[in-house]
Amino acid sequence: MAVSPTGYVILGMLRHEPRTGYGIKQVVDHSTRFFWAASYGQIYPELRKLAKAGLVEGESQPQGGRKRTVYRLTPAGREELSRWLGEEPEVLEVRDEGLLKLFFASAGPPETALQTVDARQRFYEAKLAQLREIEPRASAAADDGDPYPDVVLRYGIESCDWAIRWCERAREELGKQDTKRRRAA
Amino acid sequence: MAVSPTGYVILGMLRHEPRTGYGIKQVVDHSTRFFWAASYGQIYPELRKLAKAGLVEGESQPQGGRKRTVYRLTPAGREELSRWLGEEPEVLEVRDEGLLKLFFASAGPPETALQTVDARQRFYEAKLAQLREIEPRASAAADDGDPYPDVVLRYGIESCDWAIRWCERAREELGKQDTKRRRAA
DNA sequence: ATACTCATGTAAGAAGTTACATGATTAC
DNA sequence: GTAATCATGTAACTTCTTACATGAGTAT
Numbered sequence: 001m002a003v004s005p006t007g008y009v010i011l012g013m014l015r016h017e018p019r020t021g022y023g024i025k026q027v028v029d030h031s032t033r034f035f036w037a038a039s040y041g042q043i044y045p046e047l048r049k050l051a052k053a054g055l056v057e058g059e060s061q062p063q064g065g066r067k068r069t070v071y072r073l074t075p076a077g078r079e080e081l082s083r084w085l086g087e088e089p090e091v092l093e094v095r096d097e098g099l100l101k102l103f104f105a106s107a108g109p110p111e112t113a114l115q116t117v118d119a120r121q122r123f124y125e126a127k128l129a130q131l132r133e134i135e136p137r138a139s140a141a142a143d144d145g146d147p148y149p150d151v152v153l154r155y156g157i158e159s160c161d162w163a164i165r166w167c168e169r170a171r172e173e174l175g176k177q178d179t180k181r182r183r184a185a
Numbered sequence: 186m187a188v189s190p191t192g193y194v195i196l197g198m199l200r201h202e203p204r205t206g207y208g209i210k211q212v213v214d215h216s217t218r219f220f221w222a223a224s225y226g227q228i229y230p231e232l233r234k235l236a237k238a239g240l241v242e243g244e245s246q247p248q249g250g251r252k253r254t255v256y257r258l259t260p261a262g263r264e265e266l267s268r269w270l271g272e273e274p275e276v277l278e279v280r281d282e283g284l285l286k287l288f289f290a291s292a293g294p295p296e297t298a299l300q301t302v303d304a305r306q307r308f309y310e311a312k313l314a315q316l317r318e319i320e321p322r323a324s325a326a327a328d329d330g331d332p333y334p335d336v337v338l339r340y341g342i343e344s345c346d347w348a349i350r351w352c353e354r355a356r357e358e359l360g361k362q363d364t365k366r367r368r369a370a
Numbered sequence: 371a372t373a374c375t376c377a378t379g380t381a382a383g384a385a386g387t388t389a390c391a392t393g394a395t396t397a398c
Numbered sequence: 399g400t401a402a403t404c405a406t407g408t409a410a411c412t413t414c415t416t417a418c419a420t421g422a423g424t425a426t
Contacts, residue, residue, distance in 0.1 A: 004385070005282070012289035022405050032288060035281040039387060044407055066394045068405065078292070085293030088304050089283035096220040097190070098274035099337050103217060104197035106331040107263070108270030113333060119273050146291040147362060148298060152284050155351060162347050166340060177332060189413075207377050224415060229379055251422045253377065 001053045003080065005091060006042045010050060011073065011081040016146070018059075018072035021047055030134050031149060034127065034156050047071055055080055098123070113174050121167035128160040186238045188265065190276060191227045195235060196258065196266040201331070203244075203257035206232050215319050216334060219312065219341050232256055240265055283308070298359050306352035313345040 003011070009032060013024045021043045028038045050056040055077035058069045073081070098120045105113040135153055142150040188196070194217060198209045206228045213223045235241040240262035243254045258266070283305045290298040320338055327335040 005280070006385080009285065012285065012292065015289060015292040020405070021407090022403095026404095032285060035279045035284045037278075037386090040407075041388075041409095042386060063404085064395065066405065081289070082293045085286050085289060085297045086300070089286055089301060089308075091280055091282040092308065093222075093278075093280045094220045095190070095276055095278045096274075097276040099220045099340065100194065100197070100217060101270050101274055102340075103334055103337045104193075104200060104266070104270060105333045107197065107200040108267045112270045113336075115271070116274060123274075123277065148290045149288055151298075151355065151358070152288045155284065155287075155355075158351065159347070162344070166343065170336065170340075173336070191413080205377070206379090207375095211376095222414090225377095225379075226381095226416080227414065248376085249423065251377065 001049065003050070003053070003055070003084075004042075004046060006036075006038050007046050007050055007055075008081065008084050009036055009038055010043065010046055011055060011077055011084075014056060014071060014073045014077070015081065018070045020068055020070055024071075031138070031153070034131065035152075050077065114171065117167050117170050117174065121164055124160045124163045124167070128157060128164065131157045131160065186234065188235070188238070188240070188269075189227075189231060191221075191223050192231050192235055192240075193266065193269050194221055194223055195228065195231055196240060196262055196269075199241060199256060199258045199262070200266065203255045205253055205255055209256075216323070216338070219316065220337075235262065299356065302352050302355050302359065306349055309345045309348045309352070313342060313349065316342045316345065 009028065010024055013019060013027050019027070021040070024043055024047075025038065025040060028036075032038075047056065047058070051058050051071070054074055056071045057074050058071045060068070061070045062068050098116055101108075101116045102113055102120075105116065131153060135150075135157065138150040138153045194213065195209055198204060198212050204212070206225070209228055209232075210223065210225060213221075217223075232241065232243070236243055236256070239259055241256045242259050243256045245253070246255045247253050283301055286293075286301045287298055287305075290301065316338060320335075320342065323335040323338045
């Protein structure tokens with residue numbers, strides 16, 4: 001039984017401590033979602049598959065009358081996670097509607113390109129703010145023994161910085177082109 | 186009848202001249218595939234849907250005994266493309282297995298993080314080489330009146346540059362951590 | 371001849387999102 | 399009491415990839 005890409009996200013999220021499906025979703029949303037998202041529609045069915053494959057183990061731990069299943073890695077799950085970590089990364093997919101719109105901008109009204117760049121900058125500024133908000137937590141976790149989430153988070157922050165600066169440069173360049181075109185007309 | 190995301194890629198690829206489905210795939214593979222890919226399994230069915238919706242028009246232009254259908258934008262298709270270009274970009278999805286592996290690296294053997302960073306750098310170097318190869322063509326197209334594909338291509342090149350430099354920095358940092366850990370042990 | 375490119379298409383399936391349904395607990 | 403949070407799950411759907419099938423034209 002093959003583990004799906006998101007299955008490995010789940011295994012990874014259980015590497016330090018057991019969690020509920022709900023808990024996994026919370027952590028994903030505050031960490032990996034910027035480069036790998038996961039919805040309940042994936043998490044719950046996948047947890048069952050992983051349990052059937054013997055890679056995780058669920059234990060019922062109700063709180064009051066509220067049903068609750070906490071999952072932990074089995075030794076086999078820990079091994080499978082480690083094996084996967086040693087494999088060459090393969091998936092790197094991007095679907096970037098903004099770049100697409102900029103690429104095709106000549107087919108739209110003249111303000112298309114600038115608008116698209118502006119929207120892009122706003123997007124990255126919002127993303128940057130979100131990342132800065134969660135950084136302290138990752139930094140604390142780093143002092144606690146696992147430096148990698150913080151390394152990845154800083155990658156996210158720095159790449160946002162870069163993207164924002166690119167937008168600023170692009171705006172300048174596009175402005176010049178506008179001037180040229182206006183002169184030519 | 187709603188146009189799918191990839192439908193807009195097709196409309197966009199027809200903005201300057203008519204093309205076959207095969208031709209669209211070629212252009213995508215040499216331009217947008219780095220931020221929006223498309224397979225035959227999407228292109229051919231989608232072309233039919235777009236034709237049914239009146240956004241493109243197919244004309245049979247066999248070459249010898251070889252069947253061949255060339256599609257062009259209809260006025261309605263051009264309008265729909267332009268309308269879409271004016272909308273705020275929404276989709277920006279990333280699925281980055283390398284960052285995931287780095288994030289979880291503490292659960293793997295000690296060399297995991299460095300290996301993952303190395304693989305990442307190789308990946309971006311290969312991508313950079315591909316982009317540099319197609320750049321002259323985009324640059325020529327820019328002189329021909331449409332500057333935007335070249336702008337986007339240079340975004341790709343510069344972001345690869347940035348990512349490669351990040352990998353180099355990360356390797357240094359991870360090396361230091363290794364040293365620290367070895368001293369502590 | 372044979373390999374490559376041009377060209378069109380489908381079927382099966384993987385992967386993931388959205389929307390919905392349900393209900394207990396906790397904080398204000 | 400009521401809103402937010404914790405918690406689990408499914409069904410329908412969209413999107414996309416992979417693998418396969420087919421066949422003509424072109425270059426060596």
